[in-house]
Amino acid sequence: MACLLVLLGLRERFGFEVEAVHFDHKLRPESAADMDAVRKLCANLDVECVTGEGDVAAVAAKQRQGIEETARMMRYQFLAFAAGKEGADCIATGHTADDQAETVLMRIVRGSGVRGIRGMLPVAGVPGAPERRLVRPLLGVARADTEAICAEFGITPIVDPSNADLSYTRNRVRGTVLEQLRALNPSVEAALRGLAESAREAFSLIEKRSFEVQPRERGPVGAIFALGPFRELPSEALTLVIEREAAFYHLKPDVNRTRVANLRAVLAKGTGTVHFGDTVVEASCGVIRLGPRLEPVDPLPAAVLNVPGSTRAGPWRVDVLTSEVDPTPGSPVIALAAGTSTGALRVRSLQPGERMIWHGVERKVSDMLVNEKVPAWERPGIVAVADSVRLLGLFVATRTFVTDTQGEPGLWVRLAAIPQPR
Numbered sequence: 425m426a427c428l429l430v431l432l433g434l435r436e437r438f439g440f441e442v443e444a445v446h447f448d449h450k451l452r453p454e455s456a457a458d459m460d461a462v463r464k465l466c467a468n469l470d471v472e473c474v475t476g477e478g479d480v481a482a483v484a485a486k487q488r489q490g491i492e493e494t495a496r497m498m499r500y501q502f503l504a505f506a507a508g509k510e511g512a513d514c515i516a517t518g519h520t521a522d523d524q525a526e527t528v529l530m531r532i533v534r535g536s537g538v539r540g541i542r543g544m545l546p547v548a549g550v551p552g553a554p555e556r557r558l559v560r561p562l563l564g565v566a567r568a569d570t571e572a573i574c575a576e577f578g579i580t581p582i583v584d585p586s587n588a589d590l591s592y593t594r595n596r597v598r599g600t601v602l603e604q605l606r607a608l609n610p611s612v613e614a615a616l617r618g619l620a621e622s623a624r625e626a627f628s629l630i631e632k633r634s635f636e637v638q639p640r641e642r643g644p645v646g647a648i649f650a651l652g653p654f655r656e657l658p659s660e661a662l663t664l665v666i667e668r669e670a671a672f673y674h675l676k677p678d679v680n681r682t683r684v685a686n687l688r689a690v691l692a693k694g695t696g697t698v699h700f701g702d703t704v705v706e707a708s709c710g711v712i713r714l715g716p717r718l719e720p721v722d723p724l725p726a727a728v729l730n731v732p733g734s735t736r737a738g739p740w741r742v743d744v745l746t747s748e749v750d751p752t753p754g755s756p757v758i759a760l761a762a763g764t765s766t767g768a769l770r771v772r773s774l775q776p777g778e779r780m781i782w783h784g785v786e787r788k789v790s791d792m793l794v795n796e797k798v799p800a801w802e803r804p805g806i807v808a809v810a811d812s813v814r815l816l817g818l819f820v821a822t823r824t825f826v827t828d829t830q831g832e833p834g835l836w837v838r839l840a841a842i843p844q845p846r
Contacts, residue, residue: 425465425581426570427518427562432469443510447502448477449495451586458582465579474510476502492592497552504553514557519544522567525613526597528620529605533597535681537660538627543620633657634664639714645801646673646704646715654712655691659684669714670703677703695800708799721804726772731835736842737771740807743838744769751824755840758809758817758824762834767812769835774806780815781828789815798823809837 431442446462448455459475466473484494503515524543531540546563550556562570574581590596605612637654639647647669657665663679670677678701690696690707697706699717706713727737731744743749751757778789793803798820807819817826819839 425579426573427516429573429577444471444473445503445506446475447499449480450477451480461582474506500551504550504556507556514559515550516559516561518562519560520562520565520567520570524563525616526594528616530597538623539660542623542627630658630660634661646713649712651710651712673715675703675716677701709797711799713801724773726770729769731769739842741840741842742771745836749836749838755838756819756824758826758837759833760816760835761829761831764829765811769811772808774808778815784828807839
């Protein structure tokens, strides 16, 4: 109520319009009467009032989550909906300095990092609808001052009796924990708010660091980063990068301290994978992949190639030509020396333990790929070109590898993906 009165007092000076929004959580028998009281008060103030309601308890039970979490989610969903419907530039809530101290303390207890102990921000995105702007104009005002504002206008604010219910976490913090802490420090609320301000300053530097590390590229497998700069990021900056790139790929990462610690170990080793829910961070060959889980690649059945001619092999079309053809990004080419193959030419999947001559030395292909900096996520889909005796070449993502042979090229093998029907 105080927030509404303050905004009404400022609207002419700053030239904005104000509408009130009330959401009934249907958690108390008298909540419908509260909504009617809000409508009447707004009518007396000549303010349009948009109202809505939702059965929070039923949704919480169905989704198996807490009442407080569900109420907050549904409330902000309705606020975002109302803001879009009314064409509002922002949503203003009446959170006070007391609410801020409680929030900071709750986040400390939960083990939040620097980002969490910033508390509520004066300006932020709306939870669940980050494209909408949320402002908290009373964040520096004490709860007692909001009561005084209402009294000055002759308004008796409605008090939610559930605020005294100690089964809710915030109520226990407000009614029990803070009272005990005041015995140690009478200004504990001010201390908590000061901590939040310090955390906001520190976090701004962390956020800046996170933007200093940008991906080399973004593709279907995810965003690709250089390992070195990625490894040097502070843990909270790492978290921001993970969340930012996950949002680009419409993923919902599940980030916690244990997983970030596991990622630190992987980054130090330079190889390995950590799953953050549906989001994967993978290190291999000096680079990082941050993106979705990759589906397993089906083995490619061996297919004898028409020489010259075109052959279908799984999702690929393989062209064998007797005249030179230039490769393109979507159609890599392997040049084979004339008369060096034994038996039929074919394409197939790479077999475990296979070897090929590379730079004059026969070596395991797996070792060669590591030496040539082929990251782990590019290896499952390798297409091998072989004859009846040995491996002749490899198509690896956008690169090709050809076994060492003598003689001028006589055959050119081109790989092209067959468009799949939608």
